[in-house]
Amino acid sequence: MNRFEVITPADLASASRLLAQDGHVAFAGGVDVLDLSKQNVESPTALVNLKGLKELGGIEVRPSGELRLGAMAKLSEVAEHPAIRARFTAIAEAAGEVATPQIRNLGTVGGNILQRPRCWYFRNPDVNCLKKGGDTCYAISGLNRYHAILGGGPAFIVHPSNLAPALIAMRASATIVGPAGERTVELEKFFTLPTVDPKRENSLKSGEIVTEVIVPASPSSVRSHYLEAREKQSFDWPLVSVAIALDRAPGANTVRDARVVMGAVAPVPWRSPEAEAALKGGPLDESRARAAAEAALKDARPMSDNAYKVVIAKVIVRRAIMSVAGLEAA
């Protein structure tokens, strides 16, 4: 780890000005930024401490039914919030599956969606990979059991956020404040593929701060669910995760609308219009769930060591659909 200073700005505007400077990195829960610094992957000259900026805090379900998650809201608070559990179930479930209780007590909503990938080449200080300005993604010819099966190239990382697939499934947007003022971006469009810039995972610009995530009101006909598969039950990253949101006509089994978003399979949270199309318009049963799972992985391009992730992804997508539909597996 290099030496850095910690600056606590008085307000959001100063935070933004500070973050526009070279080597200045946002410091929220501190989980990933300290990991990256300790691993010498990032060497910030200053950490801009966002704790205490009141615009970034809080969890609120507004009278309209809209959910506001402050960027500094703790994952443990999201996981345990009764209204989120009831009406935005997938989001609470995703937050509750993150790492360990200790990390959930530190980790924030903003930090979770902005965390850097876990790729073991990217995280190794002795390897100058494509994501760090080098010219090679070592996962291509190297060890890639945890890497991308969809959307990979030229870098083959997977996006590690648990929360992002759930937020995208619930149509969330991020509010971003920066030197040019405030903007709102649909979270689905916020994340960027390595084809845009292999060194980045999102479109956050210099000096910009994610201040909050807004999830639109979810009709009572919508049910959602987040499910992940991981090797260890304690403190492990998902091999595959999926968030499902289904809107069915009251009293009917016909799917009016569906969102299927997978995590840990692609360099961005991976929404599957194909799976959604397979679910829409018909009655929901196991064969439709299977068809949706097949559709979700139709374009999968596994690497040398990770074909098993395609198998697991299909299972997890199907199980999540079955569960949210209240169907038991045959």
Added chain:
Amino acid sequence: MSRRVTLNLGFQGNTRDVTVVIPDDEPTPWQWGERLSVVGKPTPRVDGPLKATGAAHYTYDIELPGMLYGAILRSPRPHARIRNIDLSAAEHLDGVRAVLALEDREIRFAGQEVAAVAAISSDLAADALKLIKVDYEKMPFVVDMDRAMADFAPRVFGSGSNVGRTSTSSVGNVARGLEVAANTIEAAYTTAVQTHVCLETHGAVASFNAARDQLTVWCSTQGVFSVRDDLAVYFSLPPDNVRVVCEFLGGGFGSKFGATPEMIVAARLAGATGVPVKVMLPRGDEHRSTGNRPNSEQKVKLGVDRDGKLTAIDLVQRGSGGIGGGAGSAGPFKSIYRCANIRTEERNIYTNAGPASPMRAPGWPQGCFALELAMDEMARKAGIDRLEFRRRNSDNPVRAAEYEIGARAFGWAEKNSSPKSSGAFKRGVGVASAEWHAVGVPGPEAQVIAHRDGAVEVRVGTQDIGTGTRTILAIVAAEELGLPVDRVKSEIGDTRFLFSVPSGGSLSAPSNTPAVRQAAAHLKDKLFRIAAPILGAEPDDLEASDGFIRVRTNPSRSLAFADVCKRIPGDSISAQGERVANYEGFRTDQAGCQFAEVEVDTETGIVRVTHVVAVHDAGRIIDPLMARSQVNGGILMGIGFALFENRRMDPMLGIMVNPTMDDYKLLGSLDVPRIDVTFFEVANGITNTGVMGLGEVAHVASAAAVACAVYDAIGVPVRSLPITPDRVLAALGRA
């Protein structure tokens, strides 16, 4: 000078009298069934509160006045020659006090020590490392065992082959045994490299007193005396001029014997600067450079006759301990099951990876996994119940009894015959047999001291690797002196105390407890001589119990132990005891068996261990709490070996890709199954306490039992550890 004692040895229903000759001053061995007051009763870990509150001082906690912080530069390259090393920029950095280039000019693995610095803070030391310029001449390397065996593979050690000496053993005629067999199986099994993952990384604080030519080293070690001897040789000092201290140790598992490189670096830097220097390794170095359990490929052939008796056991094995050796795994094949024809062949393959070091029952968990899964494959082919197959081929009466105890506790008969369940989740059960030899060795000496205030102190130059050594030594002394355990304090982990052996090879309990007991007995004799005139009796007529010294034939004539201590002429009175040579025992080996139940998600390949039953014999159990804790640890480490742990090396870069606690998958709390431990007490003789070690035997069979249970659950064997989801799916033909 010596006397004859008859010992009743064995276990319920299987005992025999043995007459042994023991030295006169050796206390009479505790007999089987003898009523003891604190031995065998659950005593909480005496230093538990210190550890739980952070008051226990580990090496990391040692802070000395003027102390500098050392750091080690390691090669990022797997194989290279150092053309030049430029230390000047590091030397000129403010706050840096010493910079050393280490001697080796040829680098053979990524992570090998290259240079070291000492600075006034650990941050500055890390900065200084970045200023050292090393000019490496790249050399071809090989990290994959198969590739290392190829004719034109890069050589790890210049001139020599990467294929080490073949070690073979043969009994009977295996070819003939396979020929006459009614059924045979042949399969290849592999295991991955597992690292020790000591929660306290390797490290040391060294202080050189130049005026006295005295070196003192505080370090995380399994053997204060072995470190002392190594350092004395390295620095050409008389052993007496080297003091090694390890008050608390955060795990070793075999990787912390002797003077390891960071200790020598700390001592050299301390010598160069004239002030104490601390070197604690970062986690990545711990994974890459401080040792590991070698991988293995084991080709196994078994033959059985029509009665289900083994006619042949054949093993052709190879493994790689990186640039180190010790990759064999034949142990279990040669001794767990009885067979007239056994042949084993082991070869160590050198690769450009960190050196192996001993790890909890070296070679046995690998061998036990391959042997036991092969046994299950054989049993299935021959149509014999797996437990019955093991019974028929084991001639150890202790294990036979343990199979029955374990099968009952586990519910083997029901679980083995119940359906694997419908749907995606399938349950399976497995059983595997353990073995180890843990009777201890002579060598240790102990001192037991009674103070005027009635407090008793035990001093031995052993160390607590985490198994509760302090606790069991206090219990043994308390038993002998008739005191509650909390009146006795154990002082260990310092070469200023009397000699003891390293804590490894399951040596500690059986080697140290008899010395402590003898010392306590000698102290008791001295206290009896003080008490006798007051009680109007002869010393020989006295006994110590319940905190009193009393006349055996008239217990109402007694003195409190503390009152006797008040009459100690000086401030304290002490006695020594030694661990005498092993005398005859019931058996010198340990059996043991473990049963495991798993649940396999056959759609995702994810395996969870749900229940483990362990049955172990370890002679006399001093403290069932400490013993159970040790078995728990052995099982959990075995589950990690079975399901998760794998040091992964990138073949193109020659580096370990997962040297973090994040990527190296160590099981966590939710991965811990229900564990039931039963101790099968065997009156084993051999020493005055009859204790055997437990550290290794508790770990030998764990991974094997899990692998056998997975086979039972899914109906196809997964022949490679760790049993990760991809391998389960591949075995099921799903990926």
